[in-house]
Amino acid sequence: MIRHIPVKALALLLLSGLITGCATPTPYDYTAFKQSNPASIVVLPPINKSPDIKASYSLLSHVTLPLAEAGYYVLPVALVDETFKQNGLMNADEMHMAPPAKLHEIFGADAALYIEVSEYGSSYKVVTSEVAVTANAKLIDLRNGQLLWAGNARASTAENQNNSGGGLIGLLVTAAVNQIINTLSDRGHEVAGIASQRLLTANTPNGILHGPRAPQPTQTQLAAQ
Template identity: 30%
Template sequence: MLRSKFAAVAAVLAVSSLTAACVSAPAPKSYAALRSEQPKSVLVVPALNSTVNVDAADYFVSTISRPVAERGYYVFPAHMVKRVLEDEGLSDAGLIHQADASRLAPLFGCDTVLFVEIKRWESQYVIISTSTNVEFGYTLKSCRTGAVLWEGTQALAYSPQASNSGNPLADLLVQAIVSAVEKAKPNYIPLTQQANLLATHTVGQGLPAGPYLPTYGADRNQFPD
């Protein structure tokens, strides 16, 4: 079981590397606004699900807190955030995303709010090939002014491939089975974890080190103003 999990992650990393090699490097971001705020905490509100998969937002919430916390920021517990928002009559993600981030500060005492839109969450099956696709848009806003401090997007795709045994007919059959399994139970979680990791950790594109990392304030070469 453990080996299979590592294999899945390795496959996703391979896909990511392949995609990165084919796409030109994105323009570097400016982190002046984010550094001027010097935020210590991030409030992650429920994701806005713009897909037809009704379960996407519930699955996504379990994947986002850790990568943000690993960048050195305090992340409010997801279930606590959801409960407080519901108590305040903000159970609809669409309404939350339309609200001014500064209005959430009195409820949580947060420095920033991370809004995430789920743009793609699908598994496409074509003949004997299955492709699982995810795409997310990230927007970090100030709880003090409501201004955008950081934005990012991340899209990943995963297509399981059977090993080549040298027997074309057998390989075709195995590939059909592998694709059917992926279609029946898509690997959304590992793919989403990798997307969030790339979005928050990529040098020059993700989040600079927060106050709970020893590199705080010392990574301006990697995350310039």
């Protein structure tokens, strides 16, 4: 026997679903971040969970710019990496296990940024081919080991692909061509730059906060706000 749902009840269900779908993300709690107020950051080489061996240092080469633009002093990443290796820590997993107090003693930075790359490189899925980079990060106060902030970001070449025309054959040809281009060129490095900007640009929704070296807004900018 088919039971009929009252129109009013159905309307309420649809409305609740619409509200849930449009709900804004829960605001990040920046209390610890603001109390810590870090001025300098040491970035550890990212842990690579993807199959591509280039992922860690490709992303590492991009992170200084958005952090510096956000107003932080970033220790030179190549020098940090070499310092770890001179002290017997040869890979990112070992580096991430170093105690925060020891990192503070060696580098003198207020905070450390720990990054993990979970996706990097090209993938072929019959009718689509994309290069994608996904990373998550956490900022730790090296003076007390407290978590200040955590976030994640993803970037993909599929964001700009238009597969609306050409039918199935066209999609297959386009995907095959894109896969060849993605394989022959290091598009992952380019996409990693976009992902790092999304991950570490200051004052984005639930993103990292501006540091003390960030340029102060002009009176015109304040008036526009």
